[in-house]
Amino acid sequence: MDIWLTICRKTVPKCSYCKEPIKLGEVMIAGRLWLTSKKEGEIRKWVKNFRWHAQRKIYPDYMRTIGAVGPVDPIGEECCWLVAGLDYLSTHPQEETRGRKQLQLPKKQKDERLKILRQRARLVQKLKELMVIPLAEQSEVDTAKMIKIGSQIEELKEQISLLGGVPSSWESSG
Numbered sequence: 478m479d480i481w482l483t484i485c486r487k488t489v490p491k492c493s494y495c496k497e498p499i500k501l502g503e504v505m506i507a508g509r510l511w512l513t514s515k516k517e518g519e520i521r522k523w524v525k526n527f528r529w530h531a532q533r534k535i536y537p538d539y540m541r542t543i544g545a546v547g548p549v550d551p552i553g554e555e556c557c558w559l560v561a562g563l564d565y566l567s568t569h570p571q572e573e574t575r576g577r578k579q580l581q582l583p584k585k586q587k588d589e590r591l592k593i594l595r596q597r598a599r600l601v602q603k604l605k606e607l608m609v610i611p612l613a614e615q616s617e618v619d620t621a622k623m624i625k626i627g628s629q630i631e632e633l634k635e636q637i638s639l640l641g642g643v644p645s646s647w648e649s650s651g
């Protein structure tokens with residue numbers, strides 16, 4: 478996919494990720510996917526275009542539920558392209574294979590290992606979402622969740638060490 482940064486020159490009704498409009502003059506990320514298919518011996522080519530917010534303002538959840546009135550300070554910003562990409566990676570984990578031998582594991586253990594990689598990717602994603610919340614807004618529940626996720630990640634590390642070893646990419650972030 479081709480990806481580039483641009484300024485929105487015409488309001489986009491729906492961002493490819495959050496489905497909210499991208500307004501005129503806002504910075505956005507554009508993507509173009511080149512596709513081909515073969516149907517009845519005929520090759521068809523077409524492009525699929527994507528538009529994402531580069532900096533979408535995030536408001537507290539409760540503002541949405543009460544139908545915000547008047548100016549409200551956003552609690553953060555997110556890049557819809559980046560968030561969508563992280564989402565994708567969390568369900569399609571890739572293992573670093575450069576510079577080392579392919580693991581020789583029986584099929585069942587390989588599947589088990591892949592399952593653990595997926596679980597961890599999901600947990601890391603959840604942790605990232607919680608870490609976006611500013612400290613002042615964090616509740617005890619959020620803190621407890623973060624601690625729980627941390628220990629779950631540790632458990633997965635123990636499990637995977639018995640299934641071909643701990644991936645080197647895990648070491649730096651626990």
Ligand SMILES: [Zn+2]
Pocket residue numbers: 492493494495496497529530533557
């Ligand atoms: Zn968006």
